[in-house]
Amino acid sequence: DADVTQTPRNRITKTGKRIMLECSQTKGHDRMYWYRQDPGLGLRLIYYSFDVKDINKGEISDGYSVSRQAQAKFSLSLESAIPNQTALYFCATSDFYYNEQFFGPGTRLTVL
Amino acid sequence: DQQVKQNSPSLSVQEGRISILNCDYTNSMFDYFLWYKKYPAEGPTFLISISSIKDKNEDGRFTVFLNKSAKHLSLHIVPSQPGDSAVYFCAATHPGNTGKLIFGQGTTLQVKP
Numbered sequence: 001d002a003d004v005t006q007t008p009r010n011r012i013t014k015t016g017k018r019i020m021l022e023c024s025q026t027k028g029h030d031r032m033y034w035y036r037q038d039p040g041l042g043l044r045l046i047y048y049s050f051d052v053k054d055i056n057k058g059e060i061s062d063g064y065s066v067s068r069q070a071q072a073k074f075s076l077s078l079e080s081a082i083p084n085q086t087a088l089y090f091c092a093t094s095d096f097y098y099n100e101q102f103f104g105p106g107t108r109l110t111v112l
Numbered sequence: 113d114q115q116v117k118q119n120s121p122s123l124s125v126q127e128g129r130i131s132i133l134n135c136d137y138t139n140s141m142f143d144y145f146l147w148y149k150k151y152p153a154e155g156p157t158f159l160i161s162i163s164s165i166k167d168k169n170e171d172g173r174f175t176v177f178l179n180k181s182a183k184h185l186s187l188h189i190v191p192s193q194p195g196d197s198a199v200y201f202c203a204a205t206h207p208g209n210t211g212k213l214i215f216g217q218g219t220t221l222q223v224k225p
Contacts, residue, residue: 043215099144103155
């Protein structure tokens, strides 16, 4: 079984709809991250969490919110989706002592 | 402000030859660098890393070189194989970055049989 899972894998929605992307991990890591990937821009950090009570904004948090329901679960919400939020979204985890992050398979989100 | 830059969007190499992927950075505080590989429809996977106290790290066919004075690192793949065809991202961090990675834009490598 995959260590980091994301649901859904693909989602098409309309402008103005609320969307939630979910991430679960079995690696036992405290740190979790949400990124988006756009062509030519690489991976950009949206939000990150170092434990259940710690939530921090990344470089592109506007229009997004997150919830850390448990050590193993970290959800990303788009309260009112807009077309420029069309992108690949990745969840990642890491251990406190190491810099390496482990990524989920991604969610392809299309906002029409 | 792009602190980590991969200026070559794509690279094409013949199977068996060397692939060299480059990455430049601007923040002199960065002290740890990583390379990730990404296949279509999959998440990035960690490939190799290097600390700023070293100038070279090798793992099988993959070697990362760090030139701190030039703020430049490179990933060498020798010999290149068709299965190496993927997008490669470099990333950097520093102690003050509290566990966050800064990624470059990525380079798409195509290894031709």
